[in-house]
Amino acid sequence: DTGVSQNPRHKITKRGQNVTFRCDPISEHNRLYWYRQTLGQGPEFLTYFQNEAQLEKSRLLSDRFSAERPKGSFSTLEIQRTEQGDSAMYLCASSPGASPEPQHFGDGTRLSIL
Amino acid sequence: GESVGLHLPTLSVQEGDNSIINCAYSNSASDYFIWYKQESGKGPQFIIDIRSNMDKRQGKRVTVLLNKTVKHLSLQIAATQPGDSAVYFCAERRSGNTPLVFGKGTRLSVIA
Numbered sequence: 001d002t003g004v005s006q007n008p009r010h011k012i013t014k015r016g017q018n019v020t021f022r023c024d025p026i027s028e029h030n031r032l033y034w035y036r037q038t039l040g041q042g043p044e045f046l047t048y049f050q051n052e053a054q055l056e057k058s059r060l061l062s063d064r065f066s067a068e069r070p071k072g073s074f075s076t077l078e079i080q081r082t083e084q085g086d087s088a089m090y091l092c093a094s095s096p097g098a099s100p101e102p103q104h105f106g107d108g109t110r111l112s113i114l
Numbered sequence: 115g116e117s118v119g120l121h122l123p124t125l126s127v128q129e130g131d132n133s134i135i136n137c138a139y140s141n142s143a144s145d146y147f148i149w150y151k152q153e154s155g156k157g158p159q160f161i162i163d164i165r166s167n168m169d170k171r172q173g174k175r176v177t178v179l180l181n182k183t184v185k186h187l188s189l190q191i192a193a194t195q196p197g198d199s200a201v202y203f204c205a206e207r208r209s210g211n212t213p214l215v216f217g218k219g220t221r222l223s224v225i226a
Binding site for chain 1: 117137146148150155156157158159161163165203205207212213214215216217218
């Protein structure tokens with residue numbers, strides 16, 4: 001399978017705990033994006049990377065959220081001190097880097113906060 | 115604020131009929147548009163895209179039409195099949211910005 005891979009697929013945690021998600025983009029895709037999707041809504045942009053550089057962050061990305069892409073390959077998204085409102089599907093997408101171009105999505109990590 | 119939206123939240127069609135899903139966008143500076151299909155429990159799947167310098171693009175059983183005058187985008191699916199049942203999103207890229215802006219989606223139900 002050469003698509004975007006996300007782990008874990010599901011995460012259930014108690015409010016206040018920290019969680020970390022991983023995204024492995026399509027091989028040789030330079031751009032990597034994180035989105036959040038709640039039920040009945042379209043994905044909302046959180047942040048994106050060009051190689052290892054984080055180029056843009058949405059105002060949705062509070063200071064409890066941090067994303068990294070240390071070697072320009074896989075990326076992690078960490079949420080600290082989780083809140084009920086963080087419950088959502090977290091989607092990762094990647095694209096080659098020649099704009100404009102379609103972004104290809106993984107199947108997401110569904111986060112549930114108890 | 116400006117957003118990508120959809121006219122119809124749900125659409126039911128008979129198997130074999132053609133489907134048309136509509137989308138209105140409000141940012142005249144948007145230069146690139148994409149349609150995605152999302153099945154339950156899965157991520158959005160790319161269907162077709164179109165740049166603002168085009169008004170029509172065809173793929174396999176799908177056609178996207180872009181009317182910049184009225185800021186309208188549509189997805190036509192020919193000979194709709196049960197496997198086409200899903201939520202469809204249009205998304206726009208606002209010129210100069212890479213992130214996509216998505217609408218809420220239209221649920222397509224195919225009646226066998």
